[in-house]
Amino acid sequence: MGGFYSNITLKGPDQATVAKALHGRAAVVTPKVGNCTVVFDSICDKQDDNTMSELTARLSRELQCPAWVILVHDDSVFWYRLYLNGKLVDEYNSCPSYFDANAEPAEPSGGDAEKLSEAFGAGQQHEVDDILRKSGAAFDNGYVFETERHADLVRALSLPEFAVGVAYASFERGEFPEGLSAEQMMKAV
Numbered sequence: 621m622g623g624f625y626s627n628i629t630l631k632g633p634d635q636a637t638v639a640k641a642l643h644g645r646a647a648v649v650t651p652k653v654g655n656c657t658v659v660f661d662s663i664c665d666k667q668d669d670n671t672m673s674e675l676t677a678r679l680s681r682e683l684q685c686p687a688w689v690i691l692v693h694d695d696s697v698f699w700y701r702l703y704l705n706g707k708l709v710d711e712y713n714s715c716p717s718y719f720d721a722n723a724e725p726a727e728p729s730g731g732d733a734e735k736l737s738e739a740f741g742a743g744q745q746h747e748v749d750d751i752l753r754k755s756g757a758a759f760d761n762g763y764v765f766e767t768e769r770h771a772d773l774v775r776a777l778s779l780p781e782f783a784v785g786v787a788y789a790s791f792e793r794g795e796f797p798e799g800l801s802a803e804q805m806m807k808a809v
Contacts, residue, residue, distance in 0.1 A: 622695025623767050625787035626664035628676050629779055630657050631740055632685040635806050641682055642808035648791045649806045653780040656740070660788040661808075667691055673701050673708070681706025686739035690770060690783075693718070696756065698766035700731075702739055710735045714766055715756045727755060742778035751776060 630638060638657050639649045646662035659679070664672050672689050680687035680703035691699045697718045702710040712731035717723035733749035751772045755762030763769045771784045782797035790796075791805065 622765060623692055623785055624665075624667065624694060625785060625790075626667055626672060626689065626691040627783050627786065627788075628659040628661070628664065628672075628679065629688045629690075629783055630659065630679060630683065630685050631655055631687075633657060633683045637683065638679070639806045639808050641679055645808045646788070647808040648788065649808070650780065650782065650800060651804050651806075653782075654778060656779055658780055658783045660786065660791060662788045664689070664691075665788045667693060669699065669701075676701065677703050677706050677708065680704065688736075688739070692766050692770060692785075695765040695767055698763075698769045702736060704739060709739075712752060714763070714769060725756070728752060736773075736777065740777045740779060743776045747776045748773065 632655060634652050635649050635657055638659060642659065642661065648660050650658040661675060663675060669691065672691065676687045676689040684705050687703045689701050696715060698714040700712050701708055710732045712728065714728045715726065716729045717726035731752035733745045733752060737743040737745050737748050751769060756766065767785050774781055774784055782800050786797050796802065
């Protein structure tokens with residue numbers, strides 16, 4: 621069984637500001653690393669792309685910042701949506717045929733390396749594009765696990781590496797990614 625996780629990376633606002641914007645939600649927020657803060661919300665663990673997108677758009681709009689929601693499903697699908705000031709500007713699916721049992725495996729769809737790189741002010745566009753275009757496990761020389769694609773994108777965009785492979789449930793179980801402790805995390809207030 622592959623990995624299942626989702627989270628939201630915000631560029632700009634600090635931990636306390638993000639936690640306040642999540643008032644009343646079951647969520648934890650990381651300290652700001654570089655210029656990014658990561659949100660782990662219980663709603664993301666349900667992997668409902670519409671609900672995750674609504675939350676991400678709201679955070680992006682209210683905090684006037686880029687917000688990138690990602691989802692890894694069974695380590696076979698890497699999906700994201702990028703919002704700038706509340707508006708959807710980019711979306712991506714590494715395996716758009718995954719949920720259609722009758723479909724042939726499909727190459728990744730969507731994903732704009734320029735928009736993603738500009739939103740986070742980092743990354744070489746050609747490197748980001750190569751990561752987005754690389755096939756998945758159904759093809760030769762593709763990513764075997766989509767967590768690897770997410771990790772490559774995080775490195776290429778200089779984002780916090782503790783977002784890779786981590787879900788809200790991880791914190792509920794007392795599991796913290798390397799470099800983070802319970803004392804550093806902030807719950808939604």
